[in-house]
Amino acid sequence: MDAIKPASVKKSLNDFINEYQNKLSELFTERNEENELVNNRGLPPYVMRQILDCKPLSTFIPSEHGGRGAYTAEALTMLETTSYQSLPLSLMMGINGALFLQPLANYGHDQAQAEVFKRFILDNNMGGLMITEPDFGSDALKMQTGFSQKDQQGNYKIEGLKHWAGLTGWADYWLITARGMDNEGNLGRDIGFFVHDSSKGGIEVEEYYKNLGLLMLPYGKNRIDITVSEEYRLQPKSTGVKMMLDILHRSRLQFPGMSTGYLRRIMDEAIEHCRDRYVGGKSLFNYDQVKERLANLQSYFTVSSAMAYFTSTNVSMEKDTSKMDVAANSIKSVITDYMHEASQSLMQLVGAKGYRLDHIAGRSLVDSRPFQIFEGSNDILYQQISESVLKSMRKSKVNNLYHFLKDYSLTEHAADHFKDQLDFEVDYKMAQRKLVQLGRAIGRMVSLNMTIKLGESGFNSDLIANSIKSIKSEINGLVARYASEAQADIIDEYQPDSSWLQLMRT
The missing domain is CATH 2.40.110.10 (Butyryl-CoA Dehydrogenase, subunit A, domain 2)
Structure with a gap:
């Protein structure tokens, strides 16, 4: 198999990523107008050819078939490098890798693997689901x-x-x-x-x-x-449904590859703009409300980095992820919410010129939104997070939410930050909207847990500290909303007495 390995596959990870990064920069900013590439449908064939010539998809292919070994950290690093330059291109790489190449590597016949992987390595083929x-x-x-x-x-x-x-x-x-x-x-x-x-x-x-x-x-x-x-x-190793769960969970667990580079780019663009833009005789960077937005952007990036670290250290190619629903659904839903919130903040900071499709703020707004929908609508995933946790609580015969979460592997480091707020008995028959609200809070507690673990591994301590403050504030608000008894309802026949004009006196 060594005979079909291109030179780029044999390079060290640093050399491989640096050359790929340089090629993307050249194609998107030096040789072409970035806005023309990302705002027109498709990609010029010569651009797509040169991208694939760097063999980014080799990070998803086992070494025995000419790839770089299908190491999770390498695949996520490639996606992060791609998404800093182009979120749609990163999604394209993610579709190929997580939704086609990895399922084939885990479940495919030897004959199919040999043929398909060879064509990906030598002929720059692509695949979808x-x-x-x-x-x-x-x-x-x-x-x-x-x-x-x-x-x-x-x-x-x-x-x-x-x-x-x-x-x-x-x-x-x-x-x-x-x-x-x-x-x-x-x-x-x-x-x-x-x-x-x-x-x-x-x-x-x-x-x-x-x-x-x-x-x-x-x-x-x-x-x-x-x-x-x-x-x-x-x-499948058991059933097709379980295989599908493994495929989808593995893909959701790898979303941080796409989100981390994207959030770094949004953060960099926002900081640069606020430093250079003066309003009222001073830089935007010095306004307190602006600082809050920038701090949140840095928090989103830090959380995404923590998720990437979690996936890279816990999810090898061989691992069966079919039962990792809480981790996978938390990562996918929380980080895609953050991606869209980040684009909204950049738009607000940039102002009117950001409301253009050829500006990164406007472009990011429409490109990040579908991430909250595909591969599981976030509302559904939040509900599933709650249902999975409640199922585990029943099984362990623990009805107090805090007592369960403090011993739960995905929240054990985060739960103590919310002892007072979570010290209550759960209602197993709660309404669907309550399940979604609780899922949002639990998903962010899982994210906080990952962030704390990232900090213990040596990540920038200032970013960790600020991120913990930001997530705690968000969770407090979500738990308070969950605890609220006020629930609005839909009024089917709303037409009677609903015209303000009829209330006007002649």
Whole structure:
């Protein structure tokens, strides 16, 4: 296999990242106008070719197949380097890595791995994942795409309709999900994953979507009618549903790779602007409200760094992440909330000129927003965090929230900061909105726990201290909201007496 390794794969991590970083800087700022690259749909072929020539996706490929070894820290470092320059490009790399290459490495047949990895290394191929369907987004387990029983040659027939798959029309390979179908056409409960070579046809793009942000990535609606051999079906270690959980959790756990570089860029842009911008005869940097926004941006970056450190030290390629739902859902939901809040703060600090698509503030606003939706809507993930914690509380027969969280591995270092606020018995029958509110608080406690652990490892102590203050203030507010009894309701028939004009006296 050494014969197919390009020179870039054999370099040290520092040399590899530095050369990749320099190439991105050259392509996005020196040879091209950055705004033209990120505000036009797609990427010029020569730009995409030179990016892939640096072999960034080799960080997701095992060494026996010509890659750099599929080390989590290397993959996250590559994503961080990419997202500092371009968040959409980082998402493109993340889709390829976490949602195609890693599942293939963990569950693929030797034959499929050998062919696909070789084409990624030598031919700069790309791959994506198709799960979502027009009528089944968050309710993925009810997908209608089905696969029929094998024929005499050992092939599967797969038919269905998928949409919102990143790299629509671009990917050389697709990982496609489907449910087993019996002879009567009834769909089963388990999920199958199939690797399909786009050059073999069978995937028709029915529509390209005019997505609001992330213009670099094509999205659309795809009609599936393909045949896949047994060697190109992923093999779960138990069930297909558990395999899907492992794939999705692993991807969510790696979001800090994309978020850390992005948040560093937003933080750098905001600090530079505030230092150079004078209002009322003094730099924006000297205004107290501005300082609060900048401190929050630094906190977001610090939390993201803590999450990246957690994933890199706890999630190897071989680790089964199917049961890491609380950690994965906390990381994904909290850090994507922070990403969008960071873009809102940069927009506020920059002012009117930031409200332009060709300014990084306006661009970041529309590019960061979908991160709160795809791979699990944050509202749903927060609810799932609460439900998972409550399930563990029942199992351990601990009803007091503080008593449970102080001994819970993901919050044990953070819980003591909130002893008074969390010292209450939980209501296992709480309303859905309460589950979401509690999940937001627990997710940030998990984040605080990771931040404390990062500080103990030697990270910048000033950033850690400020971040702890910021997260504690946020959690206090969330817990207070959760404890509040006031709950507004929807008024179905709101029209009567709802016109202010009718109240005016002639």
